[in-house]
Amino acid sequence: MEETIITVIRKTATAVGCTAVLLTAAAACGTVQNLTAGQKVDHAVDRLGEQKSLAFQLDLDADADAINALAAEDGSDESLPPEAAKFISALRVDVSVKSRKKLADSGEKDLIGTSVKITGTGGVLAEYRVIGDFMYYRSNMKAVGEAMGVPMPSADDLPPSQKEFKKLLEGDWVKVDIKELEWKSTGGASKGTADSGDVDAKTQKKALDAVRAVIGREVQFRTKGGADGTEHVIATGNFRDLITGVVDKLRPLQDDLPAGAELPTAKDLKDAPDKKVAVDFTLKNGDLWQIRTDLAVLSDSPGKTKLPLVLKFSEAGDVSAPSGATEFPVDKVPGGSPLGRAFVGGGF
Numbered sequence: 001m002e003e004t005i006i007t008v009i010r011k012t013a014t015a016v017g018c019t020a021v022l023l024t025a026a027a028a029c030g031t032v033q034n035l036t037a038g039q040k041v042d043h044a045v046d047r048l049g050e051q052k053s054l055a056f057q058l059d060l061d062a063d064a065d066a067i068n069a070l071a072a073e074d075g076s077d078e079s080l081p082p083e084a085a086k087f088i089s090a091l092r093v094d095v096s097v098k099s100r101k102k103l104a105d106s107g108e109k110d111l112i113g114t115s116v117k118i119t120g121t122g123g124v125l126a127e128y129r130v131i132g133d134f135m136y137y138r139s140n141m142k143a144v145g146e147a148m149g150v151p152m153p154s155a156d157d158l159p160p161s162q163k164e165f166k167k168l169l170e171g172d173w174v175k176v177d178i179k180e181l182e183w184k185s186t187g188g189a190s191k192g193t194a195d196s197g198d199v200d201a202k203t204q205k206k207a208l209d210a211v212r213a214v215i216g217r218e219v220q221f222r223t224k225g226g227a228d229g230t231e232h233v234i235a236t237g238n239f240r241d242l243i244t245g246v247v248d249k250l251r252p253l254q255d256d257l258p259a260g261a262e263l264p265t266a267k268d269l270k271d272a273p274d275k276k277v278a279v280d281f282t283l284k285n286g287d288l289w290q291i292r293t294d295l296a297v298l299s300d301s302p303g304k305t306k307l308p309l310v311l312k313f314s315e316a317g318d319v320s321a322p323s324g325a326t327e328f329p330v331d332k333v334p335g336g337s338p339l340g341r342a343f344v345g346g347g348f
Contacts, residue, residue, distance in 0.1 A: 037221035037233045041281050044288035048313065049104030055316040059092035061292075061308040070296055070305045083146070090121040096316035113319035122146070131321040134175045138322075141169055164332045173325035180330045206253055214245035229285040236279075239298060240272040273298040288313055 048054060060067075064085035071085070094117045099106040117127040122143025129136040145152035155166040167174050218241050224232040247263050254263060264272075275297055282290040289312070296307040 037223045038235075040223070040231070040283060040286075041221070041233050041235075041288070044281070044283050044286060046104075047287055050102050051315070052100070052102060053096075053098045053316040054103055055094065055096040055314045057092060057094050057310075057312045057314075059310060060089060060295075061310045062089055062306065064089045066305055066307065070299060070307055073299075073305055087121055090119070092119045093117070094119070096319050098316050098319050113321075115319050129319065129321070130178070131319070133178055134321065134325075135178050135181070136173055136175045136322055136325050137168075137328075138171060138173045139168065140171050142171075162332075164329055167326045167328075173322045174328040175321075175325040176328045176330060176333060181333060206256065207250060210249035210253060211246045214242065214249055218242045218245055224280075226282075230289075231283045233281040233283065234278055235281065236276060238274065239277045240269070240274045242277075243272055244269045 064082065067085040067088050068082075095115070097103065097114045098112040099110045100112060101110045111130070113129060113131045115127065115129040118125045120143065122140055124138070124140060125144055126139040127137070141152045153169065155169045158165055158169070219235050219237040222234050222236075224234055226232055243264070247269060251263055277293060277297055280290075280292040281288060282292070291311040293309050294306050295309050296305055299307075
């Protein structure tokens with residue numbers, strides 16, 4: 001049962017990750033200047049970059065029954081446990097960022113605060129924020145363990161040598177000094193933080209330039225009417241051709257990408273679904289409000305069950321340092337753990 005849950009979550013996360021990358025690339029590249037529909041998406045994305053505050057929410061618009069049905073259609077040897085389907089259906093990722101400058105012109109030093117929050121059936125499963133010199137982190141280890149079928153230790157089970165982890169297991173906020181952690185992660189070598197923002201910006205531009213031709217060649221755009229200032233732009237392309245073309249263009253930049261951003265292997269690309277996928281960009285009065293696509297078309301299922309992935313945009317709310325956070329010793333942060341990856345900026 002545990003293997004089934006982990007396999008389903010892994011497949012779902014992979015599909016979500018690949019699709020999110022393609023959505024971002026398609027929206028941000030500005031590749032189809034000869035197409036009015038593509039221009040509308042380009043302009044809407046540009047308007048997002050003009051803001052100083054932005055939030056987006058990523059989740060599956062499907063209930064547990066739909067996920068169970070899709071798993072059954074996909075020919076799984078073992079039925080998906082009800083708690084697993086419920087857990088997947090409730091997963092949501094919220095990202096918020098605030099800057100002193102327009103986001104399009106912002107570097108790391110311009111950011112006031114950023115936050116990433118993952119929620120599920122048990123409420124907040126994990127969250128981290130970057131405010132000033134500190135990274136703040138909390139997680140609901142019990143809820144994650146129950147969903148994954150893996151028992152988590154309680155705070156009372158910790159040996160004295162690991163007392164620092166008590167706050168984490170209890171779901172409280174902890175914080176770590178970012179510069180000290182970076183120093184530790186590089187073995188005491190300087191990372192040149194003064195130039196890190198410029199390097200990141202250059203790498204991002206190279207990546208966008210690399211995929212521009214692929215998106216322009218592989219994606220077709222069309223408009224679909226709406227009401228009350230709402231308009232839909234539909235982008236359609238073959239998933240395998242699109243992701244293969246993008247990865248081939250990005251592979252020469254592998255050394256410039258952030259640590260942990262491993263590109264799919266040739267075998268992974270060969271196994272990618274050879275299917276057409278459609279992405280619906282919803283514009284309201286010219287602003288990008290929502291991106292939606294059906295992940296079910298990428299499965300092996302011949303059925304009609306849908307698994308919509310939805311990305312919604314809005315203005316960021318409060319992004320501030322949580323009160324009462326306990327400082328976590330840098331030398332106690334385990335390398336390769338979710339805590340370590342969050343603290344060094346690699347996500348969960």
